[in-house]
Amino acid sequence: MPASDRFDVVIFGASGFTGKRVVQELARIGRNYTDITWAVAGRSRNKLKTVLEEVSKKTGDDLSNITIIADVNVEDEASVKDMCSQSKVLINCCGPFMKFGEVVVAAAVESKTHYLDVSGEAQFIELLEEKYDKSAREAGIFIINACGLSSIPADLGVLFLEQNFGGTLNSVESYLITYFPPRMMNEVRRSGIVRYSSWESLINSMASVPLKKMRQQQSPNIVPELKQRCLLHKNLNKWCLPFPGADNFVINRTQRHLFSLDGKRPVQYKSYLTFPGFFTALGTIIGCIFLFILCKIPCTKRLLLNYPRLCSFGLVTYGDPKEGAMDESRFQYEMLGSGWNEGSDLRKTPDKKVVARISVTGLDPAYTGTATAIIFSAITILRERDKMPVTSGVMTGGVAFRKTSILKHLQENNIKFEIVKNSE
Template identity: 40%
Template sequence: MDEKLDIIVFGATGFTGRQAVETLIKLGQEYGIKWGVSGRNESKLVTMLKEISDKRGTDITKIPKFVADVGDEKSLEEMASHAVALVNCCGPYRFYGEPVVKACIKVGTHQIDVSGEPQFMETMQLNYHKEAEEKGVYIISACGFDSLVAELGIIHMMAEFKGQLNSIETYLQLKNEGNERKGAGLHFGTWESAIYSLVHADELRPLREKLFPKRLPNFTPKLRPRSLMHKSSIVNKWCLPFPGSDRSIALRTQRYFYEQEKKRPVQIQTYIAFGSLFATLTVALIGIIFGIMVKTSFTRRLLLNFPWLFSFGLVSHEGPSEEKRVNTVFDMTFYGQGWAEKKENPDENPSDPPSQVMITKASGYDPGYGFTVTALILSAFTVLKESSNMPGNGGVYPPGAAFAKTSLLEELKKNGLKVEIISNSN
């Protein structure tokens, strides 16, 4: 094959990979994307393409296929060399992500993934940013739900807020509008990644001390986290701290804006909201059980072997049914506070408390999988078409820093994401 493909989906036979392939049938045609698939088993690739062809009524059995394994460095390099951008759906990234990143940098191929694992993302930035920059390669993680929604929602508010933002709080809500209320809501891969992220949480502090050796100035007033469980007047729901990586990713983006663009960083806190106190207490109980059980190898094995039991039916190896997925609605509310006047010196703290408030919202359907793979494919497409609007000549970036000056948000709005300003006092 002489001409490179635009995109190759690696891990195409897995749960997320299959969703990406189905999405590429539509987006590939709309955006003129030339694409292929890759995995470690050719017969599974053939079977998967035939099954999706039959399901969707579109023959994709002849698209290019590549066999590659994370344990075989040469196979990864050979596979990656056939694409301008590699969409990596093979997780947990802690175990399988780094060889793919190394191979992509070596052969000059961009890599985009949906990792929500802070240790992996920050290790890649620490170890490979300079090399990726020198090779003109972009390595961008967290290009799915929910981190990309949080990042682009924050970027949107920063652009719309007329003065100086001091802080943003995000509130994620999920609701199923269909008849199928029971059954899993998460695939096992998400559960597995969360387990290992929590097990190795103690790695983050020394990692961040290396990645960010210079502390940021003391910006005031401080945005303090709200109480562990609270009733929010902003969304009129019971809320808990959001356990995902949204905040850590957003703070990396804000640091980038401060260091590279001399912008005052926006302080971030993230929460998840529930429709009832009972649901809030149930999720809190799952979180407590989860937090206790990750501490020993025996109880971790129980979590991994019996996810359905210990997640109270939330997680399964099969993942959510298609009916449940497409009827699941998400919205993320952004509550921003700041000042009408923007200081020229980003280090200067205003003497008066924030007096301006803005509330925005981003919403859509099928958050965990349909929206995720749409965002993933469009993120890769944006790298292909708008690298001139991205930072530097390459490097390892969080998605907010990578896509802040691109049209990705507008493309997502064309594909099901709704973004609106709810109120604005400035």
């Protein structure tokens, strides 16, 4: 299909939990972009129609004219290619991505369709970079993973801190501070809060990480090297552990890419997760170690996947978490930047510290924030292609969007970036 006849955006997996949030946010954000055309796609026409009706009722927007692309099945490559050929930018909300994502990416490349997803699966991201980067460049398209809450705020947050540092930024230590309202904890006890697809992705990711790789440390190639802090340490008046999410992986990819692209000195990055109490943090360490061991043993891995509620002590649900359960929760990154003032000798000890804060608020900020981030990623490709890298391919959001106005749009939609402390 000629590009001029395509929808600007197609949301694949729109009837899923994340997909519904993307539809709802696009209906809201789309009021300011009335010229952008979009459609929803998935297996069941009835489910997709129900999603549009529910979002129309909730937002007051008439979505009866939104096109439904039904009967799209990842096991049917022809249906996936047909969907991709109808879109300029495809938003893929259908995970786990290691299981269902590659066929969509392959079809996007063949159809010359830009591809975005919310995957934080390092194994999947590495696979795409190794297998599809060259063909994506030849097709003139972008393949950008982790466009949701993981890892757009953190990835762009490091670039924001660097732009406002006023010198040379050497390293960033990021601390994720979370707040969960009491009703969310009550919902956890009643019916669970973690979707099974997320649980499956976590188990498979842990199972695929070689033990040798877990023990390896990055070779120090930047001086002074940012050392990993102790497994359990105290900072910002909280107990902290290394953050196991995708942020480290994605941001280090961004920095390596910018070094190879522009010769820019890489910013070293380490991320941590905070806890209010020592015993909560200690219990988390023990639980994660135990879970990691179980993932490596085939029979216990099957138990984890077949009996998720039992094995997660009620955290996992096969259905969708109750709507509104995560309202009033908050996510905040405190990014502690260290480096040198302009004109300082980079061979000496860093003499400047700047702290940036990235906060995600609003109703159900985890999923709504994810929807907001990926929608503006799509809009940026559509509207600001001239400000993105000349050469396309597989890359991070930090590389693709660093010169665009996406940060301004996120600022206006409950994802705030600010400098809170500047110590010369």
